[in-house]
Amino acid sequence: MSPSQLRLYLVTDRGLSLGRDLLWVVREAVAGGVTIVQLREKDAGTRDFVALGRHLVEELRPLGVPLIINDRVDVALAVGADGVHIGQSDMPYADARRLLGPDKIIGLSVETMDEVKEANSLDVDYIAMSPVYSTATKTDTAPPFGLEGLREAAALTRHPSVAIGGMNRQTVAGAMACGIDGVAVVSAICSAPDPRAASSDLLTDVLRFF
Amino acid sequence: MSPSQLRLYLVTDRGLSLGRDLLWVVREAVAGGVTIVQLREKDAGTRDFVALGRHLVEELRPLGVPLIINDRVDVALAVGADGVHIGQSDMPYADARRLLGPDKIIGLSVETMDEVKEANSLDVDYIAMSPVYSTATKTDTAPPFGLEGLREAAALTRHPSVAIGGMNRQTVAGAMACGIDGVAVVSAICSAPDPRAASSDLLTDVLRFF
Numbered sequence: 001m002s003p004s005q006l007r008l009y010l011v012t013d014r015g016l017s018l019g020r021d022l023l024w025v026v027r028e029a030v031a032g033g034v035t036i037v038q039l040r041e042k043d044a045g046t047r048d049f050v051a052l053g054r055h056l057v058e059e060l061r062p063l064g065v066p067l068i069i070n071d072r073v074d075v076a077l078a079v080g081a082d083g084v085h086i087g088q089s090d091m092p093y094a095d096a097r098r099l100l101g102p103d104k105i106i107g108l109s110v111e112t113m114d115e116v117k118e119a120n121s122l123d124v125d126y127i128a129m130s131p132v133y134s135t136a137t138k139t140d141t142a143p144p145f146g147l148e149g150l151r152e153a154a155a156l157t158r159h160p161s162v163a164i165g166g167m168n169r170q171t172v173a174g175a176m177a178c179g180i181d182g183v184a185v186v187s188a189i190c191s192a193p194d195p196r197a198a199s200s201d202l203l204t205d206v207l208r209f210f
Numbered sequence: 211m212s213p214s215q216l217r218l219y220l221v222t223d224r225g226l227s228l229g230r231d232l233l234w235v236v237r238e239a240v241a242g243g244v245t246i247v248q249l250r251e252k253d254a255g256t257r258d259f260v261a262l263g264r265h266l267v268e269e270l271r272p273l274g275v276p277l278i279i280n281d282r283v284d285v286a287l288a289v290g291a292d293g294v295h296i297g298q299s300d301m302p303y304a305d306a307r308r309l310l311g312p313d314k315i316i317g318l319s320v321e322t323m324d325e326v327k328e329a330n331s332l333d334v335d336y337i338a339m340s341p342v343y344s345t346a347t348k349t350d351t352a353p354p355f356g357l358e359g360l361r362e363a364a365a366l367t368r369h370p371s372v373a374i375g376g377m378n379r380q381t382v383a384g385a386m387a388c389g390i391d392g393v394a395v396v397s398a399i400c401s402a403p404d405p406r407a408a409s410s411d412l413l414t415d416v417l418r419f420f
Binding site: 073075098 | 255256257258260281282283284285287288296298299300301302305308309
């Protein structure tokens with residue numbers, strides 16, 4: 001994938017969407033400039049996950065915005081998504097690659113410098129350094145990278161990279177200055193009063209670095 | 211699949227295994243005569259699920275006991291399991307079949323007479339009527355079939371079938387008399403003081419009908 005597709009990466013979160021329809025939130029975010037979307041559904045049944053993924057593929061494909069499925073390789077295959085995002089406790093990379101084939105996007109979360117190094121031995125398409133800062137969105141995360149760690153990780157990795165965890169208008173510039181390709185955002189878009197305007201503002205902040 | 215493989219169907223449940231190693235429980239159950247095993251892991255991360263599935267494939271394949279994965283087509287594909295078991299809120303049958311190919315086993319839970327009928331239009335390999343009785347194992351189930359409903363369902367289906375929900379030494383004979391091919395068991399084996407002896411006893415009860 002091109003690193004330019006990683007500029008503003010939306011990770012969905014139904015619980016943080018203030019009761020609004022997830023499809024609407026995604027649609028608005030994409031209209032505002034989100035360059036890639038990850039569908040993350042930790043509690044949905046597989047049938048609902050597949051139905052939602054299928055809707056999103058239909059909406060996003062004509063717009064050229066890749067749809068990435070969190071964790072579930074089966075859902076990605078069923079709906080013909082562009083790839084999966086896996087964490088360190090999800091399917092091992094080698095299995096995911098074997099099932100998805102060489103052309104699908106596989107992103108990997110890395111939580112420590114050792115995992116950044118280890119990812120260099122894999123042909124993942126991008127890595128997500130997680131978290132930059134502690135957040136209320138995910139409470140099971142590793143100690144945060146902070147900007148110093150993020151800078152070190154960005155220098156160490158051979159992959160395109162995004163940063164996630166506490167990314168918002170106050171923090172995006174600091175993270176981008178560390179040499180990453182984009183930022184991944186959950187609540188700063190999903191919980192924004194106006195997800196389209198929020199996306200547009202965040203994208204502007206990111207694109208200043210290119 | 212041959213209906214004879216469905217005689218005594220173990221569905222794993224880590225929480226009901228009294229803190230004992232799940233691999234040990236399965237090994238004992240198979241030694242006692244279980245004819246098919248479904249690995250059900252509702253809370254495990256995908257990485258752990260895959261690792262456990264891989265262990266079980268290695269153990270069960272040489273014994274000729276099929277391993278079925280609950281819900282997760284990706285896990286089944288990754289570990290080379292014999293098939294999947296899907297419920298009405300899991301991946302739609304058509305998607306699962308497309309991903310798994312024609313040779314893998316796909317079993318389907320049916321909770322109403324309408325679902326039994328609908329399953330007749332699918333080429334599933336077996337159906338599981340669920341539940342026969344209310345149980346503490348699963349609390350999100352439909353109203354129970356009861357023996358009268360089970361008899362009706364068994365007469366209606368064109369597929370091999372098992373019954374699940376409240377199956378134990380007191381209830382197996384009544385269920386088998388309804389014309390099903392076998393019984394599926396969770397706590398009567400997973401929570402038994404001696405899973406091997408419990409399996410052996412249950413199999414004896416079932417085989418009286420053949």
